[in-house]
Every structure is written in C-alpha cells, then in structure tokens.
Amino acid sequence: MKDKKFWRWLLGAVGTLVLLAPACAQMPPLYTHWENYTTANGMPDEKVLSVAVDGDRVWAGTENGLVLIEKGKIQKVYKPEDGLANRVVTGIAVDPASGDVWLSTFGGLSRLSGGQFHNYTNLTSGLANDIVYGVAIQDEYVWVATTAGTNRFNTRTGEWSIFSEKNAPIHEPWSYGIAVAEKKVYVAIWGGGILEYDIAGGYWKPYTDPDGEMEIVLFKNQGLIHIIVSNVAWNKDTQMFWASTYFGLSGYDGRNWHNYLSTDSGLASDFINSPKSRGDDVWACTDKGLSYLNFKTNTWVTYRPNAKTGHGEIVITAPDKKVTTMETPTSLAHNYILNMDFQGDDIWVATATGLSHGIKESTRESKKEASNKEGKVHEHTTASR
C-alpha cells in the first residue's frame, strides 16, 4: 500500500518538474531536502523563535531554552537552571571575534562564554528593560533591542547607553530587532519605523512613513512600507537594509526603496517576522511560509508544508508572474516562520513547530536535476520528513 502511494507521488512530482522545465532557466537552486528538529527528537519546545549559525554550530532559541546543534545532533539544551536569564530566547548573536553567544530573552540579556552564562538585567545593569527582543554585535559594542528602548553596551568600559523617544527621533521606544552594517546600525521599531545610527557621527536618522501620518506608504516604493517594523537585516554585498513589517517587505539601497506585497509579488504573506539577505538573495520569514526573492531576477520562491499531503511545497513566481508549484518529499516543520540564518549554502529556519535545516544542492546539481527530473525526485524520495 505504501509502495503504491509512493509511486503515485513520484509520478506526480516528475510530472510537475517536467512542466517546470521552461522556468528552470531562471530558477534559483532550490531547497528540496529538509531535516527537522522538533520536540519529537529533542527540542525543548515546539516554538523556535531565533536561530544563529556559528561555523559548524547552530544555536536555536526556543520558548523553553537555548539549543545547541552540532554534527546533525542536539548537543545541549540550556535552561534557566543552567544560568540562562530566561527560558524564552528571542534573539541570538554570536560575537565573531570572541565566539561568545549573546542572547536576548524575556528576562534580560545573557552572554554564554566558555560554557558559562553571565546575565544582565534591568536591576543588575544598565539594561533598559528585561523584555529583550533582539541583540547584535558591533565590534566591542553589544546592541540590545528592548521594549523600553535600544541599549548599547560597551563591553570594554561597561558603559550602558539607552536610546529611546527621549534622545532619538522616534515616538515609540519598543525596538524589535537590530542589524549592524559597516558604518551604521539599524534598529527595527514597532510603530516607529527604522532608526539608522551613524557609528562615526553618533547621530540617528529615522525612516518612517513618508507623509508622517498614514503609517504606510501611499504609493509603491515611496518609502518604508509600514512603520510597524518587526525586524531588520543588512546585506553587506548589496549595501541594502531590508525591513520586515506586518504589512509587507521593504528594502532600501540608500537611494531607492523596494517594496513588496503579497498582492504584487511572490511574497507568501504581508505578515513578516524577520528578513535575511546576502548577495542577490532576500528572505522573508512570514506566517504563511518562507519566501525567497532573487533581487536581480525578481524571481520568487516560497517554501511551506502542504497541510493536505504532508509534503513540502515550493511555489515559484517568475518575473512574468507565472506561478509554478512543485512538491518535495520533505518540508519545513511549519509554515509559520520566525527567523532564519545561513550555514554556507544551507539554511536554518525557526518555525512555530520546530527548527528546519534546508540542505541545498549545488547549482550544478540543481541544473542537472532540472533537466533530469526523474533522478532528482528519486534522490529525495528516501528523505524523511
């Protein structure tokens, strides 16, 4: 019985790929193989809020602790009893110099170094608030997004600075995420747009709704798409920042805005929890799947599980808006995506029901498989969800 089902699925998949062949010329390499880490195989909680890659190590922040994955296995789960400031780990930043892991939690800021935690809270340090949503490293500074403003902690002098509506051009202190560029720091403010900090000059510049009234752009590419910004990412290759909002995706190249809605692009949903970007790749973690944009070709790909079949679904939107759908035997753990990070060519995705590892085939393999779909499908029929 199982064999019949499998062969039916295989034929369907092969058929899909045959139909897809013309589009493959511009198709980016796809993630067709997913491995998931869930409560069934050792995750301490279903909901994975954050993920960060440090070489061979993958750190995942859940609603019930911090997880270290290495060599394809969960190596360690850290809980408050191990010294973690709080069980809800909302953000992770690995200091590239020291390897120390900084964690934003709902009970303050934690630093994990050499296996030991050191915590910073509102009562014990200059941290503005213990509800911390994001953390980022800029040389010796640790930037912290809290509900009472953005903190900058100088790890060498111990100085804490707070940037809020009192001393920065925003009317809301609630910061959600932080991205560090070479010369700037970008802060995502819930209801306050994007704040840009000039590192050399020490001043702020706000990016909010263009007319200052509507909270949202009135015309496409007029400005930041909406001022309720959930997170921000910096692309050092294209020198652009990308802002995720609950009302669409915005990119800014220093001169022009590039806005995307689900209605006018291949974006899965306008409700976006966080962006990520490198090279020509832009990723949007939405509530309806993980969307990818090739910024150069304007080709979109969305990954999500198919609730009916249990397989993975890939929706490709070509620049001419032609939509092609294909199915993969494995899939993301859930369509509600919160965060992601890169590990070489692979991606790690934080979802509402687990952490997903997207394993990428090489471009050469992908092209080869695009012309030899049978082999590709066959290759992945052995993978388990």
Place this chain on the structure above:
Amino acid sequence: MRAQFTIRLRRLGALTGSLVLAGFIAATFGVSPLHGEQAGTTSTSQASQENYLTPVELKFSHDGTKLYVVCEDDDSLLAVDVTTRRVVAKVKVGHKPKDVAVSPDGRTLYVSNEWDDTVSEIDAASFSQRRTFATGWGPIGVTTDRTGKVLYVANSMGNDVSLLDLTSGTEIKRLASWRSPHNLSLSLDGRRVYVANLLGHLGSPNEPPASELVVIDTAKQRVAERIEIPGVLELRHVAEAPGPKGGYLLVPFIRPKNLNPLIQVAGGWILTHGMAVVRVAGANNATQPKSTVTQILLDDVDSYYAGTNGVAFTPDGRHVLVTSSEADTVSAIDTTKLERRLHQVPAEELADRLDSAKEIVERRLETGSNPMGIAISRDGRSAYVVNRLSDSLTVVDIPRLQVRGTIDLGGPKQLTQLRRGEQMFHAARFCFQGQFACATCHPDNHIDGVAWNLETPQLGRDRVANRTLRGVAETAPYKWNGHNPDLETQCGPRIAKFLFHSEGFNSTQLADLVAFIKSIPLPPSRHLAANGELSPPQERGRAIFFRKSCDTCHTPATHYTAKTSFDVGTATKYDTSGLFDVPQLDRIEQRPPYLHSGEAKSLEELWTIYNPQDKHGVTSDMSKEELNDLIEFLKSL
C-alpha cells in the same frame, strides 16, 4: 627534618641563626647574603633617592643563560646572568611592570606595564625598547602563542584578555575573562592559554566564594571553557605538569572560610592555602570528557603557609615548587606523593584536610621577603624565586632541595619606614600560626571581594564586606561602623586581638605599617578622559549627583565621604546598627561588591534593589537613563 629546622628558626625569630646562615651562604657560595632587612636591620631612614626594585616576576632566556626579572617599583626589566649571578643589563619600561614573556625564538621580550596600559617590546640582544603596544586596562600576565605572532595580555582592570598581533602591534580582539585576570600560561602543547583570575565570582555574601580558570583555545582564539574552582580566591599562577605524568595543572589559591566568624582563627582552618589540581577536558593526557578540579592544602595543622603564589614544575616532573608569599617560604612537593594522595583521599574531603602537606611536602625552604614568581632551569638543577620586598632572588639547589644562595638585584640597602611597613603588610608571622597577613585579604592592597564576620561580641552578626586600602590615607574614620578614628587604631590592638589572635605589632612596627598603608596610591582612573573632561553621560550624571544631594554624604572635597556615619536603610537582618561609615567614592567602580554587606553586586543594584525606602538618596523617581548617567559619573571618580 632539615627543612623543619630551617622554618622553626624563622618562626621563632632566631636572629642569630639567620645571621649565621647568611654568613655561611656568603662564605660558601660567594654570593650576596640575605638582605639587611632579613638580618634584622632596624634602620628608620626615610625614603631613599634610589628606588627599590620590587621584583615581581621572572623568566628564563631562550638559551637559559639569563633570567629576565621584572621590577615594578623601578619600572625596569633586568637581565641576570645565572652563571655569574649578577645583573648584566637593565632597561626602563612603562609604569608598574608586572610580567615578561619571551618570544619563542628568544629574540624579543614583552613586558606588561600595569599602570600605563601598555606592553613594552624589548630587543633581547641589545636590551633596548623597540615598540610599545596599547593594551586593555591594567595589563599583568603576558604570553606569546607558539608561533610568536600573537601576544596574550591579561588586563586586570578591564577583566579581559587582549590578543595583540605582534607584526602590526595592534589588538586583534579582546576576550572576556572574569575578575582581575592576573597570570597567563601557555599550555605545553601550545593549544591553550590558561587565565588565572585573582578575584572570585560576584555572588551572594551568604555563599562561599568561587573562582574561575579561563581556558582559551589558541587555534580558534576563543574562550573554550571557564572552569570554576569552588570555595577559593586569588588564583595567581598556573603550572602544567610535564612529561608522561602530566596532563594536569596546579593553580595555587587561598581558601577562606569567610562564612565563619573570624574568631575561629584560634581554631584553625579559617584561611587555608593550597592548590587546585585541574585536569582540563581534552588537554594532553586528560581523557575525561569534562574538566575536573581537586583541591589540596599545603598548610600544616599548626603552621600555615599564607599567600600561595608562584608555582613551577621541575623538567622531569618529579617536583613542583610553590612559593608562599606571606610566609617567605618555598615548598618543594614530591609529585609522586601528590598523585598518591589524590588517589587515596576522596576529593570532597581533601579540600579541607590539613594533613596533606606532611605527606606531599618534601621540604620547606626560607626565601627573602614576599616571594612571588619562580623559574626552574632547563637542566632542572636550579630554581630561582623572586623576592619582591628583598630585591633579590633566592637560588634553590633542586637535587639537594636546599637554598644555594641569594642573588642581590641592587636597589637601596637600607630599609625605609615604608618598606618595613610593606614587609609587615605581607608578613603572616604576626598572625596566630601564620594563617594570614594583611595582604591575604587585601591582595594588591585592594579587596578580596568577600564579606567577613570580623569580631566579637556580635558573633555571627555584622558581617561586612572587605574595604580597599587604596587611597585611604585621608578617609578616616575606619571600619564600616566608623569606630576606628585612625589607622593606628584600626591596625593596632584590635587587629591583634580579633583578627590575628597574637601579640600583633609593636609601636614601631605599627607606625611603619600605618605609614605604608597611608602611602598606598589610587591606581589611575580608566573612565576619565586623559584631559580630565567628563563625557556627556558623565556630565549629566554629575548634575544628577548634585541635584540629588549625593554630595551631602559623599563630600567631594574629602574623597567623596563626609567622614561620618549615616543610616541609609541598608542594614540587613544580621546588622546590630543601621549606621555605617560613608565610603569614599574614589575608583568606586574598581571594587564591587558594594554596601557594607557586600550584597550589591553592581553599582546599579545600590538603587534598583537596595534602596527600597529612598533613604540612600531619593532615587525611585529616576529614569533608567538618569541612573545610567549617574553611574557613569561615579565611574569617573
């Protein structure tokens, strides 16, 4: 037996015996005898024009023919010819040099300058300075990696470790250590750098202290592990056991029982001294998945060896020598017996047993005043102990395990009052059974970071945090209750009765000791700009300081203390009175924990946790931004 005899001589104050011994050494070995102060000189002359050298650390040259000796009061590095036993070269370095590292090819030396926040690069051949590198705050320990391309620097004030690129002379990165990192030691295989931290974790005053040995992976240049050494303080040096029996580290420590009333000194065990035996996971012969720590004491039941400090293995690994800087002793330990002891006695018992030393210590040898670092020659025949307050090196004949002589490094021969006072400050002989000296709880004239129950009649009550001695000359009265109007009272009969349980100091000695304590300077402020200008947050904080009338009690003109006691609502259930002496605020950021109880682990906690009734200033109306600014101002003082 011979060692026991030597020690008894000293402990009984047998001046005649010492003089005879000194003469014997001079006649037999043709080297300088013990310094005048050891021979009982009683000069009261004041400070000489010439600086004392105050040697603190030493390393062998690459070819083993010279010893490089760091002299902190002379701001210099000496080269001592080990054959002629004479100083053959000297180079001036930065202010308060503390350690020296020799490059793997032996051609370059690196000296840390604690008060300049620099490292001096010295050409070993010409003995001249080439370059100066900027470091973090308060550099002490230094070591290169195996390649000689990277210098690791322990920044004692910054609580971190700088990694310097020796080609460009610039800092590559800085790794967080813990509190007051002092010594750095490169593992024998070059894969790790071990960081010994002087002060322990900032924890509850109701818990025993805990210290941290940091392990840095030299390939990744990252902190690989933080090994907690429970119940101890003052990790100063690290030595790795060589050879087939290797695979473990020895880390000298002090083990205070600060949760007991200090009157327990009479019963022993209140301040013990020993070593942590650390087997680092994955290092050398250590095969266990997790690092392990065992502690063994070096004190005898009725005689203590305070200030365990320098440590070095003989090349064959058969012996390890440990200096006791406040007992003027170097102890020679048989490592075979040490390993046997570690196997025979359960680890959980060993840390508190005072019967280990008689099993493992083969010889106790007398040194000069305040012995610190120790280096052993490559042939394993000689050890050299640097005597900080004697300006000399003690030479130990290792095969015979006896003192072969003393090398005079120079410096004034007469003892000034300050020098005598400093020697007393570091001398445990004034305490019952030699359990501790002033310096034991005031390492580097500062704090040990723990709270103590000092005296009767409030046994078990009125526990108080240790207070720094830096810059205290003009901050009378003393003690947290302000009952001691001057340092003579503080350090006189009270100390003798309640702390030392001994005769204490005589009037001359007391005058010397007080003169020394009054001379202890404040280290430079790292939070104030070189031109003295306040940063914008500090300026804002300064305005808050005066607006909130902090200056009423923390009077700026008198080191930010009104020199009296106030009740600011900080009394705990253990306190008899709520009145406490107003602490001076100079360099306040350098001495957590805070409050008389040591409960506040950070400056923030003074107001976020320990000021619920707004009695320590009306602060509940302050925003977090204002509090951060106030703290930035306090850190600038």
